[in-house]
Each structure stands twice: as C-alpha cells, then as structure tokens.
Amino acid sequence: MDHIAPSPLASRRSGPLRGRVRVPGDKSISHRALIFGALTVGETRISGLLEGEDVINTGKAMRALGATVEWTGEGAWRVHGVGVGGFRDPRSVLDFGNSGTGCRLVMGAVAGCPVTATFDGDASLRRRPMNRILDPVALIGARTVSVSDGGRLPLTLAGARAPMPIVYRTPVPSAQIKSAVLLAGLAAPGETIVIESEASRDHTERLLMHFGAEVSVEPAGADGRRITLRGEPELVSAPVVVPADPSSAAFPMVAASIVPGSEVILTDVMTNPLRTGLITTLREMGADIEVLDARSDGGEEMVDFRVRAQTLRGVEVPASRAPSMIDEYPVLAVAASFAEGTTVMRGLKELRVKESDRLAAVADGLAANGVEVEIDGDDLIVHGKGRARGGGTVLTHMDHRIAMAFLVMGLASEQPVGVDDMSFIATSFPGYVAMMRGLGADLS
Ligand code: S3P
Numbered sequence: 001m002d003h004i005a006p007s008p009l010a011s012r013r014s015g016p017l018r019g020r021v022r023v024p025g026d027k028s029i030s031h032r033a034l035i036f037g038a039l040t041v042g043e044t045r046i047s048g049l050l051e052g053e054d055v056i057n058t059g060k061a062m063r064a065l066g067a068t069v070e071w072t073g074e075g076a077w078r079v080h081g082v083g084v085g086g087f088r089d090p091r092s093v094l095d096f097g098n099s100g101t102g103c104r105l106v107m108g109a110v111a112g113c114p115v116t117a118t119f120d121g122d123a124s125l126r127r128r129p130m131n132r133i134l135d136p137v138a139l140i141g142a143r144t145v146s147v148s149d150g151g152r153l154p155l156t157l158a159g160a161r162a163p164m165p166i167v168y169r170t171p172v173p174s175a176q177i178k179s180a181v182l183l184a185g186l187a188a189p190g191e192t193i194v195i196e197s198e199a200s201r202d203h204t205e206r207l208l209m210h211f212g213a214e215v216s217v218e219p220a221g222a223d224g225r226r227i228t229l230r231g232e233p234e235l236v237s238a239p240v241v242v243p244a245d246p247s248s249a250a251f252p253m254v255a256a257s258i259v260p261g262s263e264v265i266l267t268d269v270m271t272n273p274l275r276t277g278l279i280t281t282l283r284e285m286g287a288d289i290e291v292l293d294a295r296s297d298g299g300e301e302m303v304d305f306r307v308r309a310q311t312l313r314g315v316e317v318p319a320s321r322a323p324s325m326i327d328e329y330p331v332l333a334v335a336a337s338f339a340e341g342t343t344v345m346r347g348l349k350e351l352r353v354k355e356s357d358r359l360a361a362v363a364d365g366l367a368a369n370g371v372e373v374e375i376d377g378d379d380l381i382v383h384g385k386g387r388a389r390g391g392g393t394v395l396t397h398m399d400h401r402i403a404m405a406f407l408v409m410g411l412a413s414e415q416p417v418g419v420d421d422m423s424f425i426a427t428s429f430p431g432y433v434a435m436m437r438g439l440g441a442d443l444s
Helices: 027-038 053-064 100-111 131-140 175-185 201-212 244-259 277-284 317-340 347-352 358-368 400-410 423-427 430-438
Strands: 009-012 018-021 040-046 068-074 074-080 116-120 143-148 152-158 168-171 190-197 215-220 222-228 263-270 288-297 302-310 342-345 372-376 379-385 417-419
Touching: 009 400, 018 430, 027 040, 027 053, 027 068, 027 074, 027 100, 027 175, 027 201, 053 068, 053 100, 053 423, 100 131, 100 152, 100 175, 131 143, 131 152, 131 175, 152 317, 175 190, 175 201, 175 222, 175 342, 201 215, 244 263, 244 277, 244 288, 244 302, 244 317, 244 400, 244 430, 277 288, 277 317, 317 342, 317 347, 317 358, 317 379, 317 400, 347 358, 358 372, 358 379, 358 400, 400 423, 400 430
Parallel strands: 018 263, 168 190
Antiparallel strands: 009 417, 040 074, 068 074, 116 152, 143 152, 190 222, 215 222, 263 302, 288 302, 342 379, 372 379
C-alpha cells in the first residue's frame, strides 16, 4: 500500500463516550484463515474477516501463490485452496506492506513447498528481523537465495523440495515463529515439534485442529508449551468465523476507562486466554469491565464487555504476562499515565522489533505530553498522576498502534494530543476514527 503524504490528526478532551460497537475482526485469525484456506483443497468460507491493509496483502500473496481468494460481501470471503505443498511460483514479488505477521507466516508456508518467492514490505517491515524465521526454515530444508543486510527484507526464499520434520525451541516467545515452523512442517512427513518457554497466542494450533490436522499441545516447564503436529495432513475446509479483535478493542476500552462518565459496550470480543493480558491488568488497576454475555464460535471464545470510566491505580505488570498482551503496551502506557501511582511494565524487549521500536516510541510520546516516564533495561515505568497535560505531537514511526494509543490519550488530557500520521491505522483498524467519533471522541 502506498502511504505517500502523512496524514496528521489530533484528539481533544471529550465528553463521556457512549455507545455499543463491534471492532473489526481479529488480525491474527484473519491472516491465518486466508493462509489455511489456501492450503486446503476445496472451498473455505470466512466471515468477519478484517479488511485492513495487512490482511488484504496476505490475501494477495495467497492469490499469487495459486489460491483463489474472492470477496463475497462485507467481511465475507471465499478461498479455493491448492492443498498442502501445492503453491506455485509467484510471478511477482510478494509485498506485505507493514505486516510482520503476514510476511513471516507466509515465509513458513512457502518454506514447505518447492517454490521460490521474493518477500518485501514497506520501510517499517524492511527494518524488522527475519532471521528468526530464516533460521528454523533452513533446518526444515528451505534455502535463503538472497537476503538484505542483517537478515532483512527484501529476501528470496526457495522452499524445501523434501521438507524435514524438526524439533524447534523458539528463542523468544513468538506466535509468528511458532506458526511459521508449523506451517512449514505441514508438508514434512512425521512430527514437527515446537517448544516455547512461554505460551504465545495459539490461533494456529486451534485453526489447524479446526481444519482437521492432528495437533497435540502439552505443558512444557512453568509457562511453556510443546506443540506436536503430524505432517502431511489432508486439511479439510471448514468455515471460519472471525471474532472481534481484542487488540483493537483495547483502544475504545482504555478510552472508556479514562474519559470520565463513559459507558461503552464492545461486542463479540475474542477472549482467548492467551490474548487477555490487558483485561487482567486493567482490572488490577481498578477498571470497571463487566462481561455481559460469553459464548464460543469456531473454536474461539468471545464476550460482550461493558466498560465504565473508573479511577485507575498504578500496578506492576510481570514479564510473564507480556506474550498475552504484547500489542497492548502502547495503550496500557496511556492508561497508566491517567492512573494514580507508578505502573511498571516488565520484560518488553520484543517491543523494540515491532512495527516501530515501540518502547522508545511510547516513552517519547508520553514525555512529549508531560508524562513522567522511564525506560530501565527492558522495563517501562510510567509515573501516573491521575491526569496528563497533553499538548505534544507524537511521532508514530509508521506504527498503527502508536497512532491509535495517543489518539486515546488526547481524549482525556488537558491539552490536545497530535499524531504526525494516522494513515497506518488502516493496516489493522479501518474505520477507527469514525468509530471513535461515533462514541463521542473529538478527533480532528
Ligand atoms: C502475532 C504475533 C505477535 C503480535 C502480532 C501478531 C500473530 O508477534 O505482536 O501483532 O498473529 O502471530 P510475535 O509473534 O512476534 O510476538
């Protein structure tokens, strides 16, 4: 996607936020639904797909690799797949835009097929490390034909002709690494095993089971898991219902918590326990988050939440919780600014390699708006005063979550908060500004 001219936006102190909204479909499941659909013979119907730029790029990659991917109505897509190992050589470069997830998962899927593909992305994605995928897929038999400095995009990967099953311990807790290995392992005979020392989001495992693959998950160590996939399954197409993305719901959830008098209902929010660290943390801070209705669909749990504004207090967030809320730290740091007392968020090393260096971007953005903040090693420390001055302009560094988080900040700070570029919000949350305005947010 082209983001030629930056698009600045500011948010201002707003009256109570009110309303009932459904944020768009979960990004992790949306990428995976398209990829699994493409690896399945027959038709996969997807409803509630996130139609953000990141996911659309994954859909285009699946088409380039030979699948048929069709839009049939709002959020409704139909994929005719080619089967495990059935990709063809793409005729052009696979461009993943801003999306690490799309790029890394498809690298895994390509690694198990006898095809050669070139992967590229925007300036943000070109800065992100890819050796974390290239290393394990080399063990499976894929070959890096060319790669940019330090294991960066653009790179060309030749998939394995005879993929080998491996046992792989992920060096950092990462669902992207785990998923890439499992996707490559689909085409290998025998068992591919991934061991993670801390459990990361498990949508790949759940969808593999949903599509009929044999997957077993056992505990490994205190917080870890061992995932075993039997290779060469015949994936059987199954409809995928995509629940609302908890990482997107996080923004109106924090906004409703910090704008006095607010009451917002968020419907269909996925509550997979490996994604709910923010809700645990906000509740510890004293937030008023009530579950109105809980149910499950297509292998994932979801609820409607009612969030009412409440005074928050500072807390300590343990490093072990990071995998379950890794994308939520920017907006949690905003909540922490409005809390009474200090919030310490531990173990945030992985934030340095997201769409931006989020640890630095968050600290700089808070400081620009008068919040007392420190980075201590891999920890982020926010000294909340129950209020924030605002008045700063935040550099978003091509990062959608930095933009959305600081637009939440301005709704409750004394002076407006500006962001230099809101255009990247479209990668994960099209309609964010309109939805927030509909709740009463003053964004202009
Ligand atoms: C994702 C995994 C996480 C997360 C990203 C989505 C996924 O990244 O930050 O937004 O869908 O697998 P890591 O696996 O690098 O932690």
